[in-house]
Amino acid sequence: MQKSFSIFLFIFLSVSSITLNAQDSTLRWSEQKANNWYKKQPWRCGFNYIPAYAINYTAMWDKTSFDAAAIDKELALAQQSGMNVLRAVLQYAVFADDSAYFLKTLDVFMAICDKHHIKFVPALFDDCVFGINSDPHVGKQPEPLKGWYAWAWSPSPGHSMVVDSTTYPRLTAYVQAVIGKFKNDPRILFWDLYNEPTNGGLGNMTLPLLKQVVAAARSVNPSQPVSIDVWNGNKKLNDIVFAASDIISFHNYGNKEALLAQINELKKYNRPVINTEWMNRPNGSTIASNLSVFYDEKVGCMLWGLVNGKTQTDLPWGHRPGDPDPQVWQHDLYHGDFTAYDATEIETLKKYIDMSKKD
Numbered sequence: 001m002q003k004s005f006s007i008f009l010f011i012f013l014s015v016s017s018i019t020l021n022a023q024d025s026t027l028r029w030s031e032q033k034a035n036n037w038y039k040k041q042p043w044r045c046g047f048n049y050i051p052a053y054a055i056n057y058t059a060m061w062d063k064t065s066f067d068a069a070a071i072d073k074e075l076a077l078a079q080q081s082g083m084n085v086l087r088a089v090l091q092y093a094v095f096a097d098d099s100a101y102f103l104k105t106l107d108v109f110m111a112i113c114d115k116h117h118i119k120f121v122p123a124l125f126d127d128c129v130f131g132i133n134s135d136p137h138v139g140k141q142p143e144p145l146k147g148w149y150a151w152a153w154s155p156s157p158g159h160s161m162v163v164d165s166t167t168y169p170r171l172t173a174y175v176q177a178v179i180g181k182f183k184n185d186p187r188i189l190f191w192d193l194y195n196e197p198t199n200g201g202l203g204n205m206t207l208p209l210l211k212q213v214v215a216a217a218r219s220v221n222p223s224q225p226v227s228i229d230v231w232n233g234n235k236k237l238n239d240i241v242f243a244a245s246d247i248i249s250f251h252n253y254g255n256k257e258a259l260l261a262q263i264n265e266l267k268k269y270n271r272p273v274i275n276t277e278w279m280n281r282p283n284g285s286t287i288a289s290n291l292s293v294f295y296d297e298k299v300g301c302m303l304w305g306l307v308n309g310k311t312q313t314d315l316p317w318g319h320r321p322g323d324p325d326p327q328v329w330q331h332d333l334y335h336g337d338f339t340a341y342d343a344t345e346i347e348t349l350k351k352y353i354d355m356s357k358k359d
Contacts, residue, residue, distance in 0.1 A: 027218045027221050028218075028243075028244070028245075028246060029225060029246035029247075031270045031271055033246075034225060034246050034247050034271045034272055035270075035271065035272060037225060037247075037272070038247065038272035041189075041300075042084065042356060042357065043295065043298065043300065043353070043356035043359070044084060044085040044119065044189065044274065044300035044301070044302075045082070045083055045084060045085070045291075045294070045300065045301055045302075045349065045352065045353050045356070046078070046083040046084055046085035046086050046087070046118065046119075046301075046302045046303075047078065047083055047085075047086055047087075047302055047303050047304070047305055047306050047333070048086070048087050048088070048276070048277060048302055048303070048304040048305050048306075049074075049075075049078075049086040049087065049088045049305065049306055050088065050089075050305060050309075050311060051067065051070055051071055051074060051307070051309065052070070052074065052307040052308065052309025052310065052336055053065070053067055053070050053309060053310065054141075054309070054310060054311070055141050055142060055143070055144055055151070055152045055310040055311060056136075056141060056150075056152050056153050056154040056311070057088070057089045057090070057091045057126070057154060057156065058091045058093060058094060058136045058137070058138065058141055058154040059141040059310075060088070060091070061090065061091050061094045061102065061105060061106075062091075062094050062097075062138050062139065062141070063094075063097075063098065063101055063105075063138075064138075064139055064140055065140075065141070066105055068108055068109075068112060071109065071112055072112050072115070072116075074306060074307050075112055075113060075115075075116040075118060076116055077306070077307070077334065077338055078116065078118060078306055079116040079117060079118065081333070081346050081349055081350065082349055082350040082353040082354065083118065083349065083353070084117060084118055084119060084353070085118060085119045085120075085121065085189055085300065085302060086113065086118050086119075086120060086121065086302065086306075087120075087121040087122075087123060087192060087276050087277075087302050088109075088120070088121075088122065088123070089122075089123040089125075089126045089156060089195055090106070090122055090123065090124055090125075090156060090178065091136060091154065091156045092124075092125070092136075092156045092157035092158075092161075092171065092174055093136040093137065093138050093154075093156065093157065093158070094138055095174050095177075095178070096170070096174070097138045099174075099177060103177070103178070103181050106122075106178070106181075106182070107182075110182075110185065110187040110188070111187075113187060114187050119187065119188070119189040120187055120188050120189065121188070121189050121190055121191075121192050121276065121302070122178075122188065122191060122192065123192040123193075123194070123195040124156075124174075124175060124178065124179075124191070124192070124193055124194065124213065125155075125156050125157060125171075125193070125194040125195065125197070125209075125213065126155050126156045126194070126195040126196065127155055127159070127162065127194075127195070127196055127197055127198060127199040127200045127202050127206055128153060128155055128195065128196055128199050128200055129153060129155055129159070129199075129200035129201070130148075130149055130150035130151065130153040130317075131145075131148065131150065131151045131152050131153055133152065133154065134155060134158060134159040134160070134200060134201075135155075135158035135159060135160050135161075136154035136155065136156060136157070136158050137154075141154075143310075144310045144311075144312055145321065146312075146321060147312075147315070147319060147320060147321035147322065147323060148312065148315075148319065148320055148321055149311075149312055149313060149315040149316065149317055149318065149319045149330075150311050150312065150313060151312070153311070155200060157171055157174075159200065159201075159202055162202060162205065162206055162209050163202070163205050165208060165209075168208075168209060168212050171209065171212070171213070171216075172212050172213070172215075172216035175193075175213055175216035175217055175220075176216050176219060176220055179191060179216075179217055179220045179222050180220045182222075183220055183221070183222035183223060183224070184222070184223045185224075188224050189224065190224050190225040190226065190227055190246070190247060190249075190274075191217060191222060191224055191225070191226040191227070192227055192228070192229060192249060192276060193210075193213050193214060193217055193226055193227070193228050193244070194206075194210055194213055194228050194229075195229065196229065196231045196232075196251070197209075197210045197228070197237060198232075198234060198237055199231075204234070204236055204237070206237075207236060207237065207240065210228070210237075210240055211240060214226075214228070214240070214244040225245075225246035225247045226244070226245065226246055227244075227245040227246060227247050227248065227249040227274075228240070228241045228244055228245055228249070229241075229249045229250055229251055229276050229277070230242075230248065230249070230250040230251070230266065231250065231251040231277075242269065245271070246271070247271055247272040247273070247274060248266050248269055248271050248272065248273045248274070249273075249274050249275070249276045250262065250266060250273070250274075250275055250276070251275070251276060251277035251278070252275060252277075252278050252285070253277070253278060253279070253280040253283055253285045254283065254284065254285055255283065255284030255285060255289065255290075256284070256289045256290055256293055259278070259285070259290050259293050259294075260293050260297070263293070263297050263299055267297075272300075273297075273299050273300075274299060274300035274301070274302075275294065275299055275300065275301040275302065276302050277302065277303075277304055278290065278301060278302070278303050278304070279303035279304055279331060280330055280331070281328045281329060281330060281331075282316060282326070282328050282330060287303070287345040287348050287349065288344070288345070288348065291348060291349065291352055292352070295352045295355070295356065303331075303333075304331045304332075305331050305332050305333075306332065306333055306334060307332065307333070307334045307335075307336060307338070308329070308331075308332040308334065308335055308336060308341075309336060313330065313331040313332055314326070314329040314330060314331065314332055314341075315330060316330045317330070329341055333345060333346065
């Protein structure tokens with residue numbers, strides 16, 4: 001453990017006077033404040049980002065593999081496509097290994113985003129697992145296993161820490177350090193505190209940590225809104241999510257009708273609604289059918305993903321070596337050589353984003 005992280009932890013444990021109580025919503029934005037914030041935003045249309053070189057988010061951020069030049073080229077491609085926002089998951093393990101390095105690298109990444117006029121939505125944690133490993137490790141990551149969707153995906157902080165409450169002081173210190181560093185940074189659109197909590201087989205074992213994460217974020221009181229994505233029908237989870245979120249963010253990989261139904265349901269909360277994951281072509285979640293819904297409903301959206309690479313997310317969820325090759329890509333807009341998977345999709349993206357600028 002690096003000395004710089006130990007300093008963060010010491011500060012958190014010794015001088016923080018804020019009680020971490022996730023039920024205290026006094027710092028949650030009012031409906032009016034949230035809606036006023038959203039009215040000042042252009043229509044946000046973008047993507048979930050992981051570089052083509054990275055097999056997981058550990059590889060994206062780790063000091064052995066972070067590649068600013070590659071990221072710059074890919075975000076230039078996104079800018080050419082008209083998109084103006086991206087979401088990416090952070091990795092606690094990289095922070096714990098060297099917090100000073102991690103915060104500096106995060107700043108470098110945001111500078112690249114800003115260069116290409118793309119706002120950043122950081123997700124601090126992630127429970128998803130698509131392979132056999134449920135805990136991350138820093139350093140060199142595995143190579144792809146051909147035919148296996150997201151073979152070496154690395155959750156953050158990892159399932160062992162999620163279920164071990166003795167790790168929570170370290171994890172809340174991480175939340176406070178990261179948000180505290182960038183709490184007034186205009187390059188950040190909003191904070192996505194936890195991607196798909198309870199996923200990966202954890203179930204409600206994630207909820208105690210989730211409450212601590214919410215409280216730690218509130219203790220910093222960032223100038224940007226905070227949110228947790230609605231991604232399933234777990235009532236215990238969603239009770240926390242709706243109470244904690246300044247704006248409503250959600251995932252939807254369904255067809256046009258399913259998307260519109262969910263948007264209408266979420267608008268009942270009288271807060272801005274932004275989609276942070278969509279586009280599953282075989283399932284009917286396509287640019288041709290669904291992008292107009294987001295535009296017409298004034299709902300921001302971030303599809304998955306940009307350049308197809310080591311994660312092999314062109315494959316369907318659950319795809320394994322030896323399964324038949326899919327006839328249609330599930331995710332991603334571009335091949336590794338930056339040619340479009342479907343040029344009409346890119347033209348449609350540009351069309352709606354250009355229309356939004358005239359509204």
